[in-house]
Amino acid sequence: MNPTVAIVGAGPAGLAAAAALTARGVRDIAVFDRDDTVGGLPRYCGHLGFGWEYSHRLEKGSAFIRRLIGETDLSRAALYPRTTVLEMAPGPVLRVVGPETGLREIRPKAVLVATGVRERPRAARLVPGARPERGVLTTGALQQMETRGIPMPGPRAVVIGSEHVAFSVLLTARHCGLKIVAMAEPGNRVLSLAVARPIARVVFGVPVFLNTEIEEIQGRATVEAIVLRTPEGLRRIPCDCVIFSGSFVPDAPLSEEAGLAIDPRTGGPVIDQFMRTSQPGVFAAGNLLRPVESSGVAACEGARAGACIAAFLAGHLDGTQAASVFGLGEGVRYLVPQRWAMDAVDLRDARPLRPSLRVSSDMEAARVTLATDGAVVWQGRRRRLLRERRIAINLDALPSGRPAAPRVDLVA
Amino acid sequence: MADYDVAIIGAGVVGCAIAREFSRYHLRAILLEANSDLCDEASKGNTATLATGNDTPVGSLERKLVVRGHQRYLAEGPSLGLPIRMVGAMTVAFDEAEARVVSEEVRSSRAEGFASVELLNADGIYARVPHLAPGAVAAAWAPDEGIVDGFSTAYAYALDAVVNGVDYRDSAPVTAAHRRDGVWTLTTPGGAVSARLVINCAGLRADHVEALAGYRDLTVKPRRGQYIVYDKRARRLVDVILRPAPTPTTRGVYIAPSIFGNVLLGPTAEEVPDPDDRRVTPEGIAQLTAAARRMLPALLDEPVAAMYAGMRPATEKPEYRIIPRFADGWLTCAGIRSTGLSGALGIAEYVAGLVVPEVVKAARKEAIKPARVPSLADPNIARPWTDAARVAADPFYGEMVCHCERVSVGEIRDALSGPIPVHSLKALKRRTRVMMGRCQGFFCGARVESMLRTGKP
Structure with a gap:
């Protein structure tokens, strides 16, 4: 086993990269995934809502994954589920362990890191109270339990958070006999679509408490209740489980331990527009880059990374970054890519770059400006800039060659 | 005729160590645990440090047994598969008053035979912990303090005991105890157990077990200690046990690397009426984060992996309560407050020395079967x-x-x-x-x- 390209993580980004690579004739690709089946998080989601940006179809998570595998020439790309990349070192050199691979070192020419995101669990949110053995979990764990046929901790659940994934629980709950009795969001509005709150209340009969923190979780062996601090005062809600949803963080330990430059704003590796990290031959894509875009965007990034890696293998693209770092104005939470490289590479047949731009706090309206050397090269007017929503920006307006001091600003 | 020579009530780290000690003799012993698993009460929630005992009360039984326990752990832990890292402990002074406290600690430690303890100046401090908050003026440095795996320690002792002939029964809370003709009959849901000698190692419930036998001279005063566990990424910040200068009332909140590669922040010290009240509270979290802000502010930027609260089985007296009641065939081993993990092997040897041969006549076994637990340490090359x-x-x-x-x-x-x-x-x-x-x-x-x-x- 001596692959040319190693892909770490077989979620939407990793699988789309494998498809793009095989479509460009690259052989000897190994796709590693540490779970017992490939597919990443969408494989646990049996409801619609996946892949739109990639395929312009709205599919179930599992169907979207099947589509991505179907697009991959499996004679050129081998999928290795149950296989963990333990370490990554410059070279790149990977230490891999799995039942099929055994424990071995591999030296591929290129690596794509696509290890995705996870939800922040209860402890990381410093939620006080009792710590029952069961019944406090994340949406991801709940969806896996449903898929794997594990009985739920009890009928009554309270969901914390209001991102899309929180409402995905409403759909999952129907299949597995859970009754959502309340949803609680610390912020002043629902972070999923604005209609989600009335839908939750009217269609599912679930009250959504806004501006609400958790006072404590109660229970010994199992969860008995949650006490919420709502604007109207403390409210004790008897329940059997508390589901912490959303609040995603990149699962970046492999990247961190490998010494890739990490952007403290995103928690993921720093990349340039060709998906290159700070280490030669190491690329990154998908929600590892930042929390969080849709599965369709992650797949688009993976496909773009696949095209970039093919260009790198063909000698059209350097393995390293020689790039300028974007300056970010006040109110910009993060921008991915963080760097803009001088390489002039023809990637016209590749998926376009989809920059991830986010604001630090909600804004009613703003002008987004892209400048280099103090001169604005692109600007766009945006209304209702919400913290969790992607803001479109056209980085391709930057002049070719190395732009000096590129920066992005928000002008109210 | 009793089923057993010795019945040990409570499979915390102390009960397990005592069971292991008796497995070295030709006698019949049983270890009874109320919960479904061992190490499920006081022993499951602590800082998992291996203390030398230099901060225990001078001249106390606790000091004697912790010193011996530390010595034996270093000698016997590795063959059980137990990982140990000797990271050292630093008690840091941030002002002149605290500096007097730590230099007195160094002086008295050295006078009492802890020869490796030394006084550090600011250069020595920051060389070892570059991320320490600015302003440290002096520190007591105890290089022989280590970190260990508390769960595996209790498990290794119990496993060694079982492999060498001790019976173990879980989910066996003792609900009644009666003595007749020199034999105790202990009632458990799974059936009665009879033994000539009972050793009460019931920790947080030691007073309840004492009461079953009619002893009322001991009251457990549970003392809760809350902890925050930081993600492994935080280990780059600190690789020694950091302690604030103690005050007359508290030893304060520690920052300690864990053998699993995390960083622990804790404990609080709160007397609570209910030994099962292992809640993490907003006040506790605030106290812990304030302590980190004072000693290692960079820690607060690190992601949190877990939180927990442990419960120390203190009693109304600030000392180990090892009370032989051999006329009644009973031995109380309670009040093992904070140092049970470090002291367990010392306590076990001491208890066995009280019992054999005066109370139970038994010869030492010549051959001991090996027992070994898997090491869970990180970093580790033994997985x-x-x-x-x-x-x-x-x-x-x-x-x-x-x-x-x-x-x-x-x-x-x-x-x-x-x-x-x-x-x-x-x-x-x-x-x-x-x-x-x-x-x-x-x-x-x-x-x-x-x-x-x-x-x-």
Whole structure:
């Protein structure tokens, strides 16, 4: 086993990269995934809502994954589920362990890191109270339990958070006999679509408490209740489980331990527009880059990374970054890519770059400006800039060659 | 005729160590645990440091037994498979008053025979902990303090005891105790157990067990200690045990590396009426983060992996309560407050020395069967998945279930089939560290539940 390209993580980004690579004739690709089946998080989601940006179809998570595998020439790309990349070192050199691979070192020419995101669990949110053995979990764990046929901790659940994934629980709950009795969001509005709150209340009969923190979780062996601090005062809600949803963080330990430059704003590796990290031959894509875009965007990034890696293998693209770092104005939470490289590479047949731009706090309206050397090269007017929503920006307006001091600003 | 010569009530670290000690003699012993797993009360929630005893009361039994326990742990832990890292402990002074306290600690430690304890100046302090908050002026440095795996320690002692002939029964709370003709009959839900000598190691419930036998001279005063566990990334900030200068009332909040590669912040010290009240409270979290801000502010930027609260089995007196009542065939071993993990092997030797041969006549065994637990330390080169030959021979060692703590299918399978059964998720967590990492089961929770239910990967 001596692959040319190693892909770490077989979620939407990793699988789309494998498809793009095989479509460009690259052989000897190994796709590693540490779970017992490939597919990443969408494989646990049996409801619609996946892949739109990639395929312009709205599919179930599992169907979207099947589509991505179907697009991959499996004679050129081998999928290795149950296989963990333990370490990554410059070279790149990977230490891999799995039942099929055994424990071995591999030296591929290129690596794509696509290890995705996870939800922040209860402890990381410093939620006080009792710590029952069961019944406090994340949406991801709940969806896996449903898929794997594990009985739920009890009928009554309270969901914390209001991102899309929180409402995905409403759909999952129907299949597995859970009754959502309340949803609680610390912020002043629902972070999923604005209609989600009335839908939750009217269609599912679930009250959504806004501006609400958790006072404590109660229970010994199992969860008995949650006490919420709502604007109207403390409210004790008897329940059997508390589901912490959303609040995603990149699962970046492999990247961190490998010494890739990490952007403290995103928690993921720093990349340039060709998906290159700070280490030669190491690329990154998908929600590892930042929390969080849709599965369709992650797949688009993976496909773009696949095209970039093919260009790198063909000698059209350097393995390293020689790039300028974007300056970010006040109110910009993060921008991915963080760097803009001088390489002039023809990637016209590749998926376009989809920059991830986010604001630090909600804004009613703003002008987004892209400048280099103090001169604005692109600007766009945006209304209702919400913290969790992607803001479109056209980085391709930057002049070719190395732009000096590129920066992005928000002008109210 | 009694079933056993000795019955030990309570499989915390002290009860397990005592059971192991008696397994070295030709006698019949049983270890009874009220919960479904051992190490499920006081022993499960502490800082997991191996203390030298230099900060225990001068001249106390506690000091004597902790010193001996530390010595024996270093000698015997490795052969049980128990990992130890001698990271050292630093008690830091941030002003002149605190500096007087720590230099007095150094002076008295050295006078009492802790020769390796030394006084550090600012240069020595920051050389060892560059991320320490500015302003430290002096520190007491105790290089012989270590960090260990508290769960595996109790398990290793119990396993060694069982392998060498001690009976172990879990889910066996003692609900009544009666003595007749020199034999105690202990009632448990699974049936009665009779023994000539009973050793009460019931920790947080020691006073209840004492009351079953009619002793009322001891009251347990549970003292809760809350902790925050920081993700492994934080270990770059500190690799020594950091302690604030003690005040007359408290030893304060520590920052300690864990043997599993995390950083612990804790404990608080709160007297609570209910020994099962292991809540983490907003006040506790605030106290811990304030302590970190004072000593190692960079820690507060690190992600939190877990929180827990431990419960110390203190009594109304600030000392070990090892009380022989041999006329009644009873021995009380209570009040092992904070130093049980470090002192257990010293306590066990002391207790066995009281019992054999005066109370129970038994010869020492000549041959001891080896017992070994898997090391769960990080960094570690002893996990099965770090050995290509083992993975090749048994591919289940190559398949990870828990990714944050890197626990393989094979390791979970081994834990589920060990001689001391795993009946619960929490027992499996303690035996293997599944779900104990930063994701707290996001990736592996469902699969672990599935393995626990079916026994299959």
